[in-house]
Every structure is written in C-alpha cells, then in structure tokens.
Amino acid sequence: MAKITYQHPDGTLTVVDVQAPDTVMRGAKLNNIDGIEAQCGGSAQCGTCHVYIDEASTVPLPPMDEVEDDVLYGTACPRRENSRLSCQLPVTDDLDGLLVHLPEAQS
Amino acid sequence: MAARSVAVIGAGQGGLETAAALRAKGFDGRITLVGEEPVPPYQRPPLSKGFLTGAVGHVDLTLRTESFFESQDIDLVTGDRVCRIDLFRSRVELASGGRLDYDRLVLATGSRPRVLPVPGANLDGVLTLRTLADAEELRALLDGPPRQVAVVGAGFVGLELASTARALGHEVTVVEAQPRVLARALTPQLSHWLADRHRQQGVRLLMSSEVAALSGSASGRVEGVLLRDGTRLPADLVVIGIGVLPRSELAADAGLLVGDGVLVDPWLRSSDRSVYAIGDCARFPGGGPGRHIRLESVQNASDQARCVATAICGGGAPYTAVPWFWSEQCALRLQMAGLTADHDETVTVGHPDEGRFSVLCYREGALVGVESVGRPADHGIARRLLTTGAWPSADEARTPGFTLKSFAVERPSEGLPTHA
Ligand SMILES: Cc1cc2nc3c(=O)[nH]c(=O)nc-3n(C[C@H](O)[C@H](O)[C@H](O)COP(=O)(O)OP(=O)(O)OC[C@H]3O[C@@H](n4cnc5c(N)ncnc54)[C@H](O)[C@@H]3O)c2cc1C
C-alpha cells in the first residue's frame, strides 16, 4: 500500500491510500478524483490519465516504455519532462509518498 | 430550479460516468443508477480482446469497486430494469415494482446486437457478444480443444473476436456481406491492409458473402453455416457480429422523439428538457451541418456523460468532442480520430510494411480524420489537431519525410494559424 497525493490545478491536495495491483490512475478513479479521465481503462491508448510527477520527487518510478512515450505526444495539456501516464504506474510500497500534479484538462 | 435528484437508466460506461462525474463536480442531491445486468458497471472493450484469452480478469473489468458507490453516496441498483418512464410525473417504474421520482433523467441504455434474420439463428452454439455473461459463455467455449468458429460480420467486435479465437488455436472463418472488412468504419487502404493481416494470421475471410441459414443437429446444436451461393461451412460455434441497435424503446414508449436512437439537441437533451440521452442510445447533432450521428464508443459515452453532468450542475456547453476509437486485432494497435466516412482524399504517412502508419483523411481540403496503426503518437496528435484546427494540408503531409510528430513538435499548438 502507498499514500499517493494528487494536487489539483487550483492547488488543493487529495491524499489517498492505493493498494497493489492498482495503478496511480485507478487510485484516482476509485476515489473519484476529478482530473483523471482514463477513457481507455488503462490500456495506454487514450492519454487521458496524464499527470506531472512532482519535480522534487525522489520516489522511484518504473521506466517509460515506447508506447507510453508515444501516447504522451497527444495529451491535452502540454507534455513536460515530468509527464507520465498514471495508468502505467503500478502501485508498490516504493511509491509511498508520491506527489502527482493533475493537468488543467485531459481531453 | 436546481436538480435535487437524478436517475440514470443503464449502469454501463455512460451511466456510471454520469453518476461519478455528478459527484466529482459537487452535485449533492440523490443519484440513483439503475442497471439491468446483475453485476456492477464494467468495461466492455476487453470482452472481445484480453478477457477471452484470460489476460484480463473480472477485477480488471470492473469500472469501480463496490465501496466506491458507498463512499460517493450513489444508489446503485443492479439486476433491475426500468420498464416505464412517466414524463408527466417525472417518475420511472422498475420491473421489481419500485418507483423513482427524478428531477433529471439520463438515458444511458446502450445498444443490443442486431439479430441475424435467418433460420437456425436460435440454435445452441450461436452467440452474440455484448455483455459479460456473453463473454463468459464464449470464453468457456474457446478454452478447450480447437473448434470450427464462424464469425458473421467483419465489424470491430467480429474481427477482434476472430483474431483472438485464431490466436487461441481455433479455426476461424469470417463471413461478411460487404466486399471489404469494416467497410463503414475504415478507409479502403486500411481495410485491405488489415484484411491481409487477418489472412496471414490464418483467419479465413469470405467477403461479399451472405448467410442463408444456420444448420444444426437433431439435438439443436449448430453444425454449419449455409451461404446464399450454396457454400456450406462446418461450424460448431457461430458468433454473430452484425452491428447493434440503439435501445430506445423505453424513450419511444414514453413519447420522446426517437429515430435510430433517442434524438437529442446539442446539449444532449431529448425532446423533454428534463431528460438527457447519452452513449450508444443517443443520436446527436454532428458529422456536419444539419446532420445527426450516433456513435458507439467508450469516448463518446464518457465524454457525453461528463457533458450532461456539467449541464445538470448548472453549467454546460454544447457537446463538441472529437470522436475517437481504438481496437486491438492481430496484435496491432488501431486508433481512429475524427469521422472519416465522407473523405475525398487520403495521404498515408509512415510504413505500412512495418505495421506503423497513419492514413490522413481530407474532405474538400480539410482534415476530417486520421487512422493509425502502431503509431500512438500520431493518433494523439491527430486528436489535438482536429480540436484546434491547426492541421497540415494534404500537400504538406505529402512532403517526403513528413511526420505528424515533427509537425507537432515544430509547431506547438499555441498561437498557430488555424484552418478552421
Ligand atoms: C465486445 C465489445 C468490444 C468493444 N470494444 C470497444 C473498443 O475497443 N473501444 C471502444 O471505444 N468501444 C468499444 N466498444 C463499445 C463500447 O463498449 C460502447 O460504445 C459503450 O459501452 C457504450 O456505453 P453506453 O453507456 O452507451 O452503453 P453500455 O455500456 O452498453 O451500457 C448500457 C447499459 O444499460 C443497461 N440497460 C438498458 N436498458 C435498461 C433498462 N431499461 N433498465 C436498466 N438498465 C438498462 C444495459 O443492460 C447495459 O448494461 C465495445 C463494445 C463491445 C460489446
């Protein structure tokens, strides 16, 4: 289990416990966090689960594969260095304390 | 008057998203979500893909956990059907005998498979694929020794299923009345390319072929497919995938305007202003001036759900999202953005021989849609370009070495001149 913090564009924080094998995306959906759409249900097809990893984060994340990298070209809000698809981030104990910023729009 | 209670009919993709989005947007009245299926809301796309191979299990299908409905204070009623809408009293009646009063009603009843109108369509071993129950039955039949599978209809569901069944080692024949696969959905280029992939994988495709009858054993099990031209195909499993019909009978009985779907305005309101319709069952203004379309996709159901939730919360804007769709067949990622049906010009970029390319579709010089295979970046970029109108002209796209990626990187969407 890991505590994940989602920061909304207006600065508000939502902190939730997410359990393996859920992803950072599903953690948001199960807690009805507005700001993650995830239309394709986590199959790396839609790019509507885009998040920015907090720049000061030291939480170890799995590397990005080619498909994720490609999908991130089409996100509604501009891609940045710290962009990830939250459906490609499975939760492990290592992710405890992760802070992600939600973009202004997903579609 | 602000709405105090919302009833949603249909606990599928669109219905669930409506209920969830209402709460996420701060609606604090009563929300009741009524679904006829005995299970909580789940996603259908894996039913013709990973669910059949076992790669996707039941838990992965569910859209939300049961505790979600409790924590969000959404009354989820499963295994019950709305059998009547009383517009005059703003009330719906349930098959179980219950009643629900509403201030706003959302119809998210989806669609049902078209029935193949031939003798033998009721034999055992003849299935359609729409619900989890259908998929469970199919999965059990595919999880065993090789069968002779006939798929009637080369649409998305039929082809995905054909490819999955083939990969599981079954003998698969697809019978299609049109001369090419996915004739309504795809450009001829992509359609022919995809048909080749299916053949290479060992799927037999019979185009321009119509089914005359299904034949069965004395005990009523299907044994074969008889085609109009007299051909007999042996088959011990037949799956019918010849499209769907919108479930609009409730709306029609209530007196709402329907015509191949519940007719709605740009705000997705039906002919009764307190009743919205979304997803597979709704026909909304789109596809060009003065036209109405009905789309069957997760994107359409979820974006329309959010649009209606916003409207009920007191905001709201006309529905204008760029449609998109995905499919997985023959281990390929297929993605479509926009509406390509009446294009008059195409430009193919990338490498069809490597299974990585996109077909850009233009109508009267304007980009109307993009089909991509194995090019997720192209697809995402195409969705953006179709939204902003800042797309490349067909001539630009034809320049040697052109890629959507470099086009988008060189010309980030802010401050671009637009063609729209
Ligand atoms: C096998 C399969 C694969 C698919 N693959 C893809 C894909 O890869 N990509 C994609 O974008 N789309 C795909 N789709 C399409 C997508 O699933 C649908 O477009 C989407 O589910 C539509 O959502 P909806 O809410 O309109 O309808 P549904 O999700 O069908 O939900 C409607 C629900 O309403 C219930 N209902 C109907 N009438 C009543 C009533 N009177 N009372 C109570 N309940 C009622 C039904 O039982 C049903 O559960 C696929 C569909 C299928 C069947």
Ligand code: FES
């Ligand atoms: S949920 Fe669609 S890409 Fe992550």
